[in-house]
Amino acid sequence: MNWKVENAQLILQDVVAGLAEMPDNTFDLCIADPPYGASSKAKWKYDSEKKLEGFGGNWKLTSEVWDLLSQNELFESTFIWLKEVKRVVKPTGSIWIHSTYHNSGFVNVCCQLLGLEIINEVAWYKRNAFPNLSARRLTASHETILWVHTGEAKRSYLFNYEDVKKAKFESDSLKKQGKQLRTVWDIPNNKKKVELLFGKHPTQKPLRVSERLLMISGLENGKLLVPFTGSGTEMIAGLKYGMSVVGFEINAEYFELAKKRIEHFLVTQQQTLF
Numbered sequence: 001m002n003w004k005v006e007n008a009q010l011i012l013q014d015v016v017a018g019l020a021e022m023p024d025n026t027f028d029l030c031i032a033d034p035p036y037g038a039s040s041k042a043k044w045k046y047d048s049e050k051k052l053e054g055f056g057g058n059w060k061l062t063s064e065v066w067d068l069l070s071q072n073e074l075f076e077s078t079f080i081w082l083k084e085v086k087r088v089v090k091p092t093g094s095i096w097i098h099s100t101y102h103n104s105g106f107v108n109v110c111c112q113l114l115g116l117e118i119i120n121e122v123a124w125y126k127r128n129a130f131p132n133l134s135a136r137r138l139t140a141s142h143e144t145i146l147w148v149h150t151g152e153a154k155r156s157y158l159f160n161y162e163d164v165k166k167a168k169f170e171s172d173s174l175k176k177q178g179k180q181l182r183t184v185w186d187i188p189n190n191k192k193k194v195e196l197l198f199g200k201h202p203t204q205k206p207l208r209v210s211e212r213l214l215m216i217s218g219l220e221n222g223k224l225l226v227p228f229t230g231s232g233t234e235m236i237a238g239l240k241y242g243m244s245v246v247g248f249e250i251n252a253e254y255f256e257l258a259k260k261r262i263e264h265f266l267v268t269q270q271q272t273l274f
């Protein structure tokens, strides 16, 4: 199913299959929030006798079917979608990739194998992270976001340096107005009412995070790709910035949720501020 309204297009389809029909260098920016492989049933598929310390543990995040990837599938699928994304994003564009420790190693290695240069690795500090109930681990309170580009040695990617430097983010205790933005971002993970108006997605990001990515590397009137739409957060941030957006989602329920959120945004232009 292909839904189009104003500058937004949402496609109910596997992103790799969908991108295969698109020409090279179609997009100016990509924000990817892929499956993390963090669900409790995810296990390394090699010989079960073999102990691979450090993989997965019992850290249960979503228990969602789309997140139930075994570790070698996760590596393979990361490589495949990143390769397609690299092809469709212009050399002047950027790709942002969200991850946690479950998949951040894979994402990093895949970027390097594909010749996607890592510009920065951002630690998104969630000061209001949920406590660790088992009391057997530290409280997980950050996620990693990689900023990469496709332009190889030319480094022609867009960076809205001055906008970012002069920005003031209400909630971020680490960023001072007029100072360069660092790679640790203090952004509360809570969502405003308007972000949850049509239901929740189990791994929904707060709009503030995507808004910041757009401020850094967005291009007004350019084209944003959102390979894993979920509830539509990154698409709304892109529209708000003035880009046209294309999103893919394989789950019909989340497709409907994103549709409703985008329609509501277009009608009301309701915004969250930093």
Ligand SMILES: C[S@@+](CC[C@H](N)C(=O)[O-])C[C@H]1O[C@@H](n2cnc3c(N)ncnc32)[C@H](O)[C@@H]1O
Pocket: 013, 014, 015, 016, 033, 034, 035, 036, 066, 201, 203, 204, 205, 206, 227, 228, 229, 230, 231, 232, 233, 234, 248, 249, 250, 251, 254
């Ligand atoms: C981590 S969530 C994205 C959440 C999103 N950032 C938000 O704020 O709502 C990943 C989403 O990708 C979807 N998905 C997983 N594999 C996919 C694929 N191959 N193609 C398109 N969508 C996929 C899942 O259904 C899920 O909704």
